[in-house]
Amino acid sequence: MKKIVSVGLIWTLLFSMSVSVFGQELINILPSGISYDEVGTSIENIVLENEATTAGVAVAIFDRNRVIYENSFGYADVENQLKVDSQTVFDWGSSSKLLVWVSVMQLWEQGKINLNQDIRTYLPEGFLHNIDYEEPVTMKHLMNHTAGFQEIVSDLFLKDKKNVLSLGDALKKCEPEQIYEPGTVTAYSNWGVALAGYIVESISGIPYDQYVRENIFEPLGMRHTAISVDLSDNERVSKERDKLQSYTKEGKLLPDSFYYIQLYPAGSCVGTLDDFRKFAQALVSTDNEKSELFDKKTTLEQMLSPTAYYGDTGIPSNYHGFWGIEYSISVLGHGGNTAGCSSNLMIDKNSGVGIVVMTNQQNESIYNWDMLNLIFGSFKDSQYADYNTSAPKGFFRTARTITKGPLSIYSVSIHNMEEDELDSFWIYTEENGIEKQINPYGDMLKLKPSEYIPMIILVIFSASGIIYSLIILVVGGLIITPVSNMINKKRGRTIAPSATRKWNYLACGLQLIWGINIAMLYYQVTKYAPSEHYTWQFVVNGIIAIAIIVMIAFLIAKRKTIFYSKKEKARCITTSIFLFMALLAIQYWHMYEFWAL
Incomplete structure (x- = not known):
């Protein structure tokens, strides 16, 4: 009898051990199906395949209990052969927005904010001036980017620290128009997120950067991360950031690519990979323990619950500010870009597996997006892969x-x-x-059609008018007219330029000046020049519009006496049409409203 019991115990022990080992093997498989042990080699192969265009990259993969893989590749400064290492810092970019949402949820946990309350409840009286809809804007709208604000491009990135304003003043200076009713359209908004950061500041009674440091960085031991607009809250990080060079996604140098992000809660965080991973890992705390970010385990669960969906499909698109992304499984997180860096943070809240990526390349996608297939599987294997089989028609x-x-x-x-x-x-x-x-x-x-047809017509006519004017001025003014004058001089004739020719050259010159002004304006905006540097150009547009009206009115008034030939008449009518279309473009796109910048 004892022998039978002993044999049974041995078999039971062996069976339980095999189950344990089998279970452990299952646990050590990523959602993509790749084992924990294999993923490092796969990542290193991707880096090797893209070595020619890679500057610097750092990546960490983790689950609830451990770091699965962490490594860095390439150079923080290619020209000086300064390698990326554990001390290298990168810009978080828009991944910084997750700090705002964690801060908001901490205040929600304390009962200090209602996510469905009109945000004006938490702002100084009269702070918002451009709210055009009766539907109130709530914190949840800000989280979902459905508050209805239009984009802002002025004064977002600044080179001169002297131009940086306080968060409240910066928000008031560049407050956007509200162009959609709250809750109807998802329009990504840096301004809306910065406003949420200011609400954190207003409720807590301390500056937003101080709040983040005391309530997120310090509890998580993130000693190598800065959040202030000028990185002054962490001197070491500021010095390390000075060492970092940035590059295009093709690997070309982008000199002097650091900018002060005035709406800093939306994207100014800078830090090491290890700190970025600590923050991300705190978002997937173990089943039995609460996150270090919150007092209650249920708060994290609430934060990672859906707040918006893809239409009426029931598929989440947003989780309290975390975007829902579909790979072979549904994951959530946030990517980020600055003028010189790219980053990404994605987690699978079911398995607890996550990844953080940081690069010193602008708009980088191979490591920040494509590589995530190794962790979460390809979208083609998703249950939603066949959801749409044809592209929608139209513009x-x-x-x-x-x-x-x-x-x-x-x-x-x-x-x-x-x-x-x-x-x-x-x-x-x-x-x-x-x-x-x-x-x-x-x-x-x-x-x-009533929206895109006018735009297409105006763009075509505006571009054609500028080219036409350039041809008239170069060919007519610099070639034909001088040659004609030379010939007439040899023949002993002196022919004064006709009034129509003078008008035509003046009109073409006016249109060419407008084109140059638009090109200069485009350059200024895309190079993040302060709005004060190009406000005058909108004044110029207004002056040009008035001049066009005067020019066309003059031609109409003198139409019975000014034309000497059908050819001159045809030329002036053609020029008038291009001038009129330029006037329509200035009016259609409000290019003269310098006061509304």
């Missing part, structure tokens, strides 16, 4: 645009979806009378 414009004010020409960018874009998740729907394509990070709105 679309990103909801993240500008339709009011002097920079509304920003809205010219329109998009026709191609079949090769079907390899990511999106849905096409109609909500509240708005036809749109819902994507991660924001909506694409379908344009009506």
